[in-house]
Amino acid sequence: MKTKRLAELLLILTLLVGLAACQQTDAASQTAGTSAGDAAAPLTTPSGLVSAEGEIVPLQKARLSFTTGGVVAEVLVTEGDVVQAGDPLLRLDASPVEAALRQAEAGLAAAEANLAAAQAEVALAKSAVTRAEVGVVAAEAELALTQAGPRPEEIAAAENNVAAAEGSIIQAAGNRDAAVSVSDARVRAAEAQVAAALADYQTVQDAYDQILNACFTAPDGSEVCPLYGPVEENVRAQLAAARLRLNAAQAGLEQARAGATPAQRQAAEAGVILAINQRNLAQAQLALAQVGARQEQIRQAEVQVEQAKLAVEQAGVRVAQAEAAVTQAEANVAGAQARVAEARAALARATLTAPFTGTVSAITVEVGELVAPAVPVVRFADLSGWLVETTDLTELDVVNITEGQTVEIQVDAIPGEILQGTVREIAAVSQLTRGDVTYKVTLDLEDYPNLPLRWGMTVFVNIQAK
Numbered sequence: 001m002k003t004k005r006l007a008e009l010l011l012i013l014t015l016l017v018g019l020a021a022c023q024q025t026d027a028a029s030q031t032a033g034t035s036a037g038d039a040a041a042p043l044t045t046p047s048g049l050v051s052a053e054g055e056i057v058p059l060q061k062a063r064l065s066f067t068t069g070g071v072v073a074e075v076l077v078t079e080g081d082v083v084q085a086g087d088p089l090l091r092l093d094a095s096p097v098e099a100a101l102r103q104a105e106a107g108l109a110a111a112e113a114n115l116a117a118a119q120a121e122v123a124l125a126k127s128a129v130t131r132a133e134v135g136v137v138a139a140e141a142e143l144a145l146t147q148a149g150p151r152p153e154e155i156a157a158a159e160n161n162v163a164a165a166e167g168s169i170i171q172a173a174g175n176r177d178a179a180v181s182v183s184d185a186r187v188r189a190a191e192a193q194v195a196a197a198l199a200d201y202q203t204v205q206d207a208y209d210q211i212l213n214a215c216f217t218a219p220d221g222s223e224v225c226p227l228y229g230p231v232e233e234n235v236r237a238q239l240a241a242a243r244l245r246l247n248a249a250q251a252g253l254e255q256a257r258a259g260a261t262p263a264q265r266q267a268a269e270a271g272v273i274l275a276i277n278q279r280n281l282a283q284a285q286l287a288l289a290q291v292g293a294r295q296e297q298i299r300q301a302e303v304q305v306e307q308a309k310l311a312v313e314q315a316g317v318r319v320a321q322a323e324a325a326v327t328q329a330e331a332n333v334a335g336a337q338a339r340v341a342e343a344r345a346a347l348a349r350a351t352l353t354a355p356f357t358g359t360v361s362a363i364t365v366e367v368g369e370l371v372a373p374a375v376p377v378v379r380f381a382d383l384s385g386w387l388v389e390t391t392d393l394t395e396l397d398v399v400n401i402t403e404g405q406t407v408e409i410q411v412d413a414i415p416g417e418i419l420q421g422t423v424r425e426i427a428a429v430s431q432l433t434r435g436d437v438t439y440k441v442t443l444d445l446e447d448y449p450n451l452p453l454r455w456g457m458t459v460f461v462n463i464q465a466k
Contacts, residue, residue, distance in 0.1 A: 051463075059387060065375050071368060073093040075089075076089055077089050087354045091350060111332040118328075129312065132311040139301070140308075146298050172271045175268065176272050189256075193252060197249040201246045211227040358381050358382040361381050364376070394438055405464065406420065409445065412460070413454075425442040
């Protein structure tokens with residue numbers, strides 16, 4: 001191949017010497033008529049060929065790296081393995097990330113439980129508004145009946161009020177009993193939080209024990225602890241935080257098991273007393289209706305209307321507060337979901353996967369080795385076919401070729417073989433190569449399964465100038 005190139009160069013020199021005399025005779029006229037485009041004419045061979053050197057490369061190639069740092073826990077492939085797109089290649093130690101994911105998932109479960117409770121409270125508050133509005137209608141009707149004087153239907157209404165008040169006592173007593181009892185659902189939720197916090201604490205404790213157990217005695221008798229320093233300090237801080245979360249969860253469980261506080265019991269009992277008082281009032285109203293309306297009865301009915309309207313306002317305030325609690329709970333759920341997604345993404349980043357179907361060409365790390373982010377650890381390529389990339393095609397020649405042109409390719413390592421290819425892509429940006437402005441041209445190489453082609457082999461390319 002070198003002999004052929006030398007022959008071509010000698011032919012070019014011969015033609016240039018032959019043309020020198022003609023060029024000298026009309027130098028003045030050519031100088032006057034030379035344009036900028038003529039001065040930049042490409043240096044092609046006499047046969048109209050554009051020649052360049054290049055190398056054989058795979059269809060795709062990549063240097064793969066982790067986006068996060070860590071210690072290599074698994075090398076799942078060996079050099080030469082053919083894998084599919086998405087297959088795992090290497091994994092980092094993800095114990096801290098897995099612990100963070102479990103903690104985030106436990107937090108999400110708690111946030112969703114709080115949201116459900118807040119939504120239930122909104123429903124209760126709205127039903128209280130409805131009841132209060134019904135109370136206003138009833139109080140206004142009672143006032144109208146009182147003002148109209150005693151009638152049979154009024155006496156019947158008063159009797160119904162007494163019956164309703166009796167029912168309210170039963171309902172208030174049931175609410176009191178429910179309030180002062182221990183809630184099994186709350187206890188189970190608190191136990192789940194304790195279990196999650198305990199699992200998190202145990203995971204971090206195990207990681208910290210591994211750091212302590214990594215110490216060994218050197219030949220000189222001194223104790224060497226390779227993981228002391230930033231790693232030990234970070235895990236120790238995580239352990240302290242996990243211990244605090246466990247203590248808080250256990251305190252919440254004790255509170256759930258203890259049931260209602262004295263203040264809560266007193267409030268529940270007050271509801272029963274209020275229902276009894278309302279029953280007594282209804283009975284008094286019935287007695288008044290039976291003996292006829294008096295001025296004080298009318299005034300009492302007016303007071304009841306005012307109280308009923310006040311109850312509507314109070315119930316509306318409770319609805320607003322409950323809806324605000326739902327909004328906050330929804331924000332907490334969204335934050336918890338974001339933390340879970342972030343933890344899952346971090347866990348996914350601990351596994352290096354194949355970006356496309358190809359062959360593992362080289363692995364530069366071993367199990368137990370610490371790797372930094374963005375540092376290549378695997379060389380990966382699609383060796384199912386070959387391309388050719390030129391290395392010295394100058395700006396004077398690149399203007400004479402176009403995409404889709406056929407080319408002839410000679411491989412230095414396989415003399416005598418003329419391979420065929422097609423121009424796939426011409427670089428839009430130049431690069432400086434040994435002082436020359438060059439453009440990389442990528443060629444599609446036809447399939448030659450019987451030839452021992454290899455990545456990086458040097459080639460010589462001939463392209464017919466357009």
